[in-house]
Amino acid sequence: MSGKRIVIVDYEMGNKRSIINALAYLGYRATVSKDAQTIQNADALILPGVGAFKDAMENIRRLLLQAPLEDAVLKKKTPLFGICLGMQILAQEGFEGGKTKGLGFINATVEPLGSLHVGFNAIEILQKEPLYTTIEEDTHFYFDHSYHMVAPIENISARTLYHDKLVCASIQKENIFATQFHPEKSQRAGLKLLRNFLNYMENYNG
Amino acid sequence: MVKQRVIAVIVVKNSLAVQSIGFKRYLPIGRAEIAAEFLNEWGVDEIVLVDIDAMREKRLIDLDLVQKVAQKIFTPLCVGGGIRTKEDIKKVLEAGADKVAVNQMLFDRDFLQEATHYFGKQCIVASVDITKKEGEYRIYDYLSRSATHDPFTFIDTLDVGEILVNVVEKDGMKSGYEIPLYQALTKRTNIPVIALGGAKNPYDMQALLDSVPNISAVAAANFFHYFEHSVAITKAILKKEKNRPVRHDGLLRYDDFDFDEDGRLVKKADEELEKMLFEYHEKEVI
Numbered sequence: 390m391s392g393k394r395i396v397i398v399d400y401e402m403g404n405k406r407s408i409i410n411a412l413a414y415l416g417y418r419a420t421v422s423k424d425a426q427t428i429q430n431a432d433a434l435i436l437p438g439v440g441a442f443k444d445a446m447e448n449i450r451r452l453l454l455q456a457p458l459e460d461a462v463l464k465k466k467t468p469l470f471g472i473c474l475g476m477q478i479l480a481q482e483g484f485e486g487g488k489t490k491g492l493g494f495i496n497a498t499v500e501p502l503g504s505l506h507v508g509f510n511a512i513e514i515l516q517k518e519p520l521y522t523t524i525e526e527d528t529h530f531y532f533d534h535s536y537h538m539v540a541p542i543e544n545i546s547a548r549t550l551y552h553d554k555l556v557c558a559s560i561q562k563e564n565i566f567a568t569q570f571h572p573e574k575s576q577r578a579g580l581k582l583l584r585n586f587l588n589y590m591e592n593y594n595g
Numbered sequence: 596m597v598k599q600r601v602i603a604v605i606v607v608k609n610s611l612a613v614q615s616i617g618f619k620r621y622l623p624i625g626r627a628e629i630a631a632e633f634l635n636e637w638g639v640d641e642i643v644l645v646d647i648d649a650m651r652e653k654r655l656i657d658l659d660l661v662q663k664v665a666q667k668i669f670t671p672l673c674v675g676g677g678i679r680t681k682e683d684i685k686k687v688l689e690a691g692a693d694k695v696a697v698n699q700m701l702f703d704r705d706f707l708q709e710a711t712h713y714f715g716k717q718c719i720v721a722s723v724d725i726t727k728k729e730g731e732y733r734i735y736d737y738l739s740r741s742a743t744h745d746p747f748t749f750i751d752t753l754d755v756g757e758i759l760v761n762v763v764e765k766d767g768m769k770s771g772y773e774i775p776l777y778q779a780l781t782k783r784t785n786i787p788v789i790a791l792g793g794a795k796n797p798y799d800m801q802a803l804l805d806s807v808p809n810i811s812a813v814a815a816a817n818f819f820h821y822f823e824h825s826v827a828i829t830k831a832i833l834k835k836e837k838n839r840p841v842r843h844d845g846l847l848r849y850d851d852f853d854f855d856e857d858g859r860l861v862k863k864a865d866e867e868l869e870k871m872l873f874e875y876h877e878k879e880v881i
Contacts, residue, residue: 404688404689404692407665407669407693410669410691415881439715439717440713440714440715505756507597507757507811508600509597509600509640509842510596510597531640532597533693535717552596571671571693574669574671574693575669577669578844580669
């Protein structure tokens with residue numbers, strides 16, 4: 390097992406067990422924590438999440454996680470991987486449950502899709518490095534969301550087509566990576582993508 | 596476009612995975628976690644795990660079992676059986692489920708609203724059993740064995756992530772899916788509908804997907820336990836001739852095989868088999 394400290398940020402939302410299982414399969418032991426010190430000392434951070442934007446941000450504020458996250462991600466430039474709601478809260482603001490301020494790490498907003506996008510969908514890769522190097526065009530990942538991130542094109546690493554809308558599937562900005570889909574629920578393709586993030590973390594020199 | 600899912604349902608009774616026939620007879624299959632492991636390997640899009648005794652016995656589905664199943668798969672997991680409170684949902688999600696299936700509690704709209712609000716709509720799947728009574732569809736309550744509600748007005752006011760519709764008369768009958776019902780349901784609601792009940796072979800699933808283009812997923816319980824590589828073979832058949840919107844990737848593929856009218860594999864010609872004798876396949880390491 391690698392000695393790197395991967396911390397799954399616990400803001401009391403989301404299924405952490407599946408992520409732990411996926412990381413364990415790939416040879417990594419992750420800790421689940423809401424402790425500021427642990428977050429700041431991590432070699433990589435994972436932001437899970439299922440539920441509503443408003444509740445997520447309320448929890449983050451209540452648990453005083455915003456400051457240690459900003460410290461680690463924006464100042465220390467620790468690699469970050471957000472999943473589903475964990476990607477959405479990186480935005481400036483979201484509209485689920487009323488207009489709420491997000492973490493603001495990405496200059497984006499989170500808006501309603503109009504229906505539930507559930508199932509496997511194919512992605513169009515816009516930026517191959519580093520997450521999609523071993524992944525072919527049109528690979529399917531598992532989506533389950535009814536809100537989507539509207540982000541600047543230079544931050545979008547992959548898109549997917551839902552009805553006639555091109556929806557953001559994943560974003561990246563320096564050390565920040567996030568997917569709208571669930572890599573821990575996307576069988577081999579998801580494991581390959583997580584492997585690419587872990588390799589990025591291993592080779593990362595801050 | 597988002598693909599239609601092929602979902603395997605594992606029905607658990609007395610801690611064992613079972614085949615269910617007409618909601619009355621049950622035949623043992625084996626351990627649920629083993630079934631889940633194989634289904635995941637064979638490329639299933641989602642697994643639904645339900646304990647059909649839990650509610651009657653006034654308990655929650657065994658969380659140990661949920662954990663064991665979740666550990667084996669990198670695929671979405673929906674779990675149902677005895678869910679009565681928010682605490683129950685929390686425990687099931689923490690054990691490894693991604694969503695919960697709610698059946699009895701669907702009649703408690705306050706509970707539903709609280710649950711969808713707290714956990715997010717995508718976490719809540721309405722599991723609806725439907726029976727045909729005097730030519731009319733009715734919602735079937737398996738605990739009281741009564742069938743009174745009209746399913747269409749029932750779902751009009753249902754605010755959940757997805758609806759799993761199981762037809763009692765089709766359970767284990769191998770007579771094909773209740774297509775007219777699903778056509779009517781998908782016209783009535785925007786909520787993703789999952790069809791369950793009646794699969795004899797993959798051609799039944801073909802018929803469903805072709806006749807109900809807006810169905811979100813095709814599900815089967817007994818069927819996927821009938822034979823090895825069931826999911827992979829099913830997907831190969833679904834993609835044959837017609838490029839149906841079903842995910843078909845993975846290492847286990849039956850793309851260049853032929854099937855008979857029952858969906859069974861046709862043996863390849865001897866010369867072809869000779870050539871395959873010493874093919875080297877490198878193991879994929881992620």
